[in-house]
Amino acid sequence: MEARLPTGAEKLIQCLECEGVEYIFGYSGGAAMPIFDALVDSDIELILVRHEQGAVHMADGYARASGKPGVVLVTSGPGATNTVTGLLTAHMDSVPVIVLTGQTISSMLGKDGFQEADVTGITYAVVKHSYLVKDPADIPRTTREAFHIATTGRPGPVLIDLPKDVTQAPCDAPFVDEVDLPGYSTPTHGDPEAIRQAAGLLSSARRPLLYVGHGAVISNAGKAVVRLAERLRAPIVNTLLGKGAADETHPLHLGMLGMHGTAYANKAVDACDCIMAIGARWDDRITGKLDEFCVGAAKIHIDIDPAEFGKMIQPDVAIAGDARLVVEELIQHVEPSDTREWLEQCQTWRERHPLKYARQGGLRAQHVLDRLNHVTGGNAVITTDVGQHQMWAAQFCLATTNRHWISSGGAGTMGFGFPAALGAQLACPEKKVWAVVGDGGFQMTQAELATAAIHKLPTKCLIINNNFLGMVRQWQELFFENRLSGVDLVGNPDFVKLAQAYGIKAWRIRRSADVDRILSQAHEYDEGPCVVVAEVVKEDNVFPMIPAGSPISGMIIEKPRNPLARPTGST
Amino acid sequence: MTSATPITTDLQPVTGSTRRESAPDGSKKPLHTIALLVRNAPGVLVRVAMVFSRRGYNIESLVVSPGAREGFSRMTVTCSGDPSILSQMIKQLTKLVDVVHTIDHTSTDSFETEIALIKIRCSGEERREILQIAEHFKAKIVDYAAESLILRVYGGSDKLDALIALIPKENIVELVRSGKIVMARALEKT
Ligand SMILES: Cc1ncc(C[n+]2csc(CCOP(=O)(O)OP(=O)(O)O)c2C)c(N)n1
Numbered sequence: 001m002e003a004r005l006p007t008g009a010e011k012l013i014q015c016l017e018c019e020g021v022e023y024i025f026g027y028s029g030g031a032a033m034p035i036f037d038a039l040v041d042s043d044i045e046l047i048l049v050r051h052e053q054g055a056v057h058m059a060d061g062y063a064r065a066s067g068k069p070g071v072v073l074v075t076s077g078p079g080a081t082n083t084v085t086g087l088l089t090a091h092m093d094s095v096p097v098i099v100l101t102g103q104t105i106s107s108m109l110g111k112d113g114f115q116e117a118d119v120t121g122i123t124y125a126v127v128k129h130s131y132l133v134k135d136p137a138d139i140p141r142t143t144r145e146a147f148h149i150a151t152t153g154r155p156g157p158v159l160i161d162l163p164k165d166v167t168q169a170p171c172d173a174p175f176v177d178e179v180d181l182p183g184y185s186t187p188t189h190g191d192p193e194a195i196r197q198a199a200g201l202l203s204s205a206r207r208p209l210l211y212v213g214h215g216a217v218i219s220n221a222g223k224a225v226v227r228l229a230e231r232l233r234a235p236i237v238n239t240l241l242g243k244g245a246a247d248e249t250h251p252l253h254l255g256m257l258g259m260h261g262t263a264y265a266n267k268a269v270d271a272c273d274c275i276m277a278i279g280a281r282w283d284d285r286i287t288g289k290l291d292e293f294c295v296g297a298a299k300i301h302i303d304i305d306p307a308e309f310g311k312m313i314q315p316d317v318a319i320a321g322d323a324r325l326v327v328e329e330l331i332q333h334v335e336p337s338d339t340r341e342w343l344e345q346c347q348t349w350r351e352r353h354p355l356k357y358a359r360q361g362g363l364r365a366q367h368v369l370d371r372l373n374h375v376t377g378g379n380a381v382i383t384t385d386v387g388q389h390q391m392w393a394a395q396f397c398l399a400t401t402n403r404h405w406i407s408s409g410g411a412g413t414m415g416f417g418f419p420a421a422l423g424a425q426l427a428c429p430e431k432k433v434w435a436v437v438g439d440g441g442f443q444m445t446q447a448e449l450a451t452a453a454i455h456k457l458p459t460k461c462l463i464i465n466n467n468f469l470g471m472v473r474q475w476q477e478l479f480f481e482n483r484l485s486g487v488d489l490v491g492n493p494d495f496v497k498l499a500q501a502y503g504i505k506a507w508r509i510r511r512s513a514d515v516d517r518i519l520s521q522a523h524e525y526d527e528g529p530c531v532v533v534a535e536v537v538k539e540d541n542v543f544p545m546i547p548a549g550s551p552i553s554g555m556i557i558e559k560p561r562n563p564l565a566r567p568t569g570s571t
Numbered sequence: 572m573t574s575a576t577p578i579t580t581d582l583q584p585v586t587g588s589t590r591r592e593s594a595p596d597g598s599k600k601p602l603h604t605i606a607l608l609v610r611n612a613p614g615v616l617v618r619v620a621m622v623f624s625r626r627g628y629n630i631e632s633l634v635v636s637p638g639a640r641e642g643f644s645r646m647t648v649t650c651s652g653d654p655s656i657l658s659q660m661i662k663q664l665t666k667l668v669d670v671v672h673t674i675d676h677t678s679t680d681s682f683e684t685e686i687a688l689i690k691i692r693c694s695g696e697e698r699r700e701i702l703q704i705a706e707h708f709k710a711k712i713v714d715y716a717a718e719s720l721i722l723r724v725y726g727g728s729d730k731l732d733a734l735i736a737l738i739p740k741e742n743i744v745e746l747v748r749s750g751k752i753v754m755a756r757a758l759e760k761t
Contacts, residue, residue, distance in 0.1 A: 120614060124618060125621060130614070132613060149668055182671050183610055183669050183672075305666065306662055306666075307665070307666045310655070310658070310659060311659055
C-alpha cells in the first residue's frame with residue numbers, strides 16, 4: 001500500500017516539531033479540528049486552557065521564562081479574537097509568540113461564513129508579522145519564517161491564519177531551513193565608530209548612569225552590564241521589564257526607575273550627566289515630562305530596533321545592535337573616570353529615601369511582598385499582574401537572575417500574571433514560580449486554575465486582596481478628590497474556597513504575624529498549584545510616584561497633604 | 572479665465588526639492604514624497620497604510636505597481652507632516668518585514684511626475700478656450716464628445732494644479748489624478 005501524503009495540518013505539526021516546540025497552548029474548535037487531530041499523534045503536549053487569552057499569556061510566560069517561542073493554537077472567529085489582548089501584550093513587550101488560528105475554508109473567505117473573522121485584518125496592529133496561508137505547499141516556508149521573525153531581532157508575536165481546507169489538503173512540500181526575507185535584517189554588532197563615541201562620553205562623564213531595559217533581558221546582557229558598571233564605577237537602574245538582567249542586589253544597582261521607581265534611582269536619573277539606555281525605549285513611564293528629562297545629560301541609546309532612535313529622545317549616540325554584544329564591546333573601550341562623589345551622592349539618597357511602609361494598622365501588601373522576597377531569596381520566577389501589587393512587587397522583590405521577573409509592561413494587561421506563571425512553570429519545571437496578582441486582575445483569567453490543577457503545576461499564586469481596583473482607586477484618591485468610581489470590588493468571591501473548588505490547596509493570611517509561616521509553607525508545597533490569599537488593608541498607596549506627565553523632579557515620595565492637580569500625561 | 576501665476580508648460584517637471592507644496596487643509600507643511608520597495612505580498616498595503624493611520628496622518632496620494640524584479644512592488648506615497656515625525660515613520664515603515672527599503676525623496680535629486688484625466692463639460696465658445704489651454708499645457712484630448720472633452724495631461728504636480736486652476740470648477744465633471752511617481756536621478760537608488 002502506498003503511504004498517503006501528510007495533510008497540511010500534519011505537515012504543520014511536523015514543522016513545529018522541527019522547531020523544537022514542546023507545548024502548544026490551545027483551545028479547540030471547528031476550523032482548527034484538522035490541526036487538533038494531527039496533534040494526537042505528536043509528541044508536542046497540548047495544554048488545554050480555559051480561555052484563549054489565557055493561552056496567549058501562558059505562551060508569553062513560557063517565552064519570557066525560557067527565551068524560546070511560545071505557541072498558541074485556537075479556532076477561527078471568536079477563538080481568534082480572544083487572542084488579541086494576548087497579542088498586544090506580547091507585541092508591546094517584544095515577546096516571541098506564535099499564534100496559529102484556524103480559519104473558515106478559503107472559498108468562504110469574505111462571505112461572513114460561520115465563525116469567519118478577518119483575523120489578519122483584526123490583528124495587523126498587534127503583531128510583528130502575520131500570514132494567511134492559501135496553499136498547503138506554503139506551510140513549511142511560512143512556519144519557518146514565522147519562527148525566524150518571532151525570535152530574531154526585536155522579538156514579537158507572529159500570527160498564522162490557516163483555512164481549514166488548507167490544513168485538510170495533502171501537502172508534500174519539503175521542509176525549509178533557510179528563509180528568504182529581503183526586507184528583514186537585524187543588526188548584531190554595533191557600529192565601531194558609534195561604540196567609540198559612546199565610550200568617550202561614558203569615560204568623560206562624572207555622573208554616568210546605566211539604564212537597563214527589556215532588551216538587556218532578551219539579549220542576556222546583564223552580566224556584561226554589571227561588568228561595565230564596575231569598570232566605570234557607574235550606578236545601574238532598570239525598568240520594570242529590565243528587572244533581572246543585572247542583579248538588583250548589586251551594590252551599584254539602584255533598583256527600578258520611573259513612575260513608581262525608587263526615589264534614589266529617580267534622583268540619580270535627574271542628576272546624571274550621561275545616561276545610557278541599554279535595550280530600553282525611554283517610555284513615558286520612565287521619562288515623565290519629556291522636555292524636562294535629563295536635560296543636560298549626554299544620551300546614548302543601544303537598541304536592536306533602529307526605529308526607537310529619536311522616537312522619544314534624540315540620542316547623542318545611537319548604537320543599533322544586540323545589547324549584550326554592544327556592551328561587551330563597550331567594555332573594551334571605556335576608561336573609568338572619578339565617580340566617587342557621584343556614588344557617595346547616590347548612597348546618601350539611598351539612605352535618606354529608602355523604600356518604606358507602615359508596620360501597623362493591618363496587613364500591608366508591601367510587608368507580604370518584602371517577605372516574599374525573603375522567602376524566595378531571588379531564586380524564584382516571579383510573575384505579576386497589573387496594578388499596585390505589581391509596583392510593590394517590583395519595588396520589594398529584587399530580581400537577581402535573568403528571566404526571573406515577568407510582568408506586563410507596555411500593555412499593562414490585567415489578567416496576565418497568573419496564566420503567564422503557568423507558562424513559566426512549564427518552561428522551568430525545576431524552578432519555584434510565584435504569580436503575584438491583585439484581586440481584580442486575577443478574576444480576569446482565574447479560569448486557568450483548572451489548567452493549573454489538571455497539569456499539577458506547582459505554581460504559587462499570591463492574591464493581594466484589597467477588595468479594590470487599587471491602582472485606579474489610588475489615582476481617584478490623589479487626583480480626583482477621592483471620588484471613587486468603578487473601583488469597589490464588592491462581590492469578590494472567597495478566593496480560598498474558589499481554589500478549593502478546583503481541588504487546589506489554599507491559605508489565607510490575615511495577620512502580619514502569619515506572613516512568613518504561610519509564605520514558606522506555600523513555597524515548599526510542591527504537590528500541585530497553591531493559592532495564598534493575603535487580605536490586606538483596603539486603602540493604601542504606592543509611593544514614590546511621579547504623576548504621569550510630570551517631570552522627575554515632581555516625584556512624590558510620601559502621601560501629600562494637599563490635593564494634587566490631575567496628571568497631564570497619558571493614563 | 573485668467574492666469575494669476577506664470578506657469579511652466581515644459582514637459583520636464585521640476586524636482587521635489589525646489590517646489591513648495593502645501594497640504595489641502597491649507598497648512599504650510601510641505602508634502603513629502605516617500606518611495607518604498609516592498610515585497611508583493613498580501614497585506615503589505617494595509618501594513619504600510621497603518622503606519623500613517625495610527626497617528627491620524629492622511630496619505631495624500633499613493634501609487635502601487637509591480638517593480639522590475641518579480642515579486643516586488645514599488646510604492647510612492649505623498650503625505651504632509653512634521654519632518655521629524657515623518658522620519659520616525661519612515662523607520663517604522665522600513666521595519667515592516669515586507670518593506671525592503673524606504674526613502675524620503677523630498678530633498679533628494681529626483682524626477683517626479685503625475686498624470687491627470689479631466690472630464691470637462693463644454694460646448695461652443697467654452698470649448699475653444701479649453702482647447703487653447705490644452706494646447707498650451709501639451710494636454711491631449713483623449714475623448715471628444717458633443718457636450719464634453721477628456722484631457723490627459725502629465726508632468727509635475729504643480730503643472731497639473733495650474734492647468735486645473737484655469738478650468739472653471741463648474742465645468743469639471745470628473746477629475747482623476749494618478750498620484751505622483753518618483754525616481755532618483757542618475758544611478759541613485761529610489
Ligand atoms: C485589562 C485591563 N483593564 C483595565 C486596566 C486599568 N487598570 C490598571 S490597574 C487597575 C486596578 C487593578 O486592580 P487589582 O487587580 O485589584 O490590583 P491592585 O491595583 O488592587 O493591586 C486597573 C483597573 C488594565 N490595566 N487592564
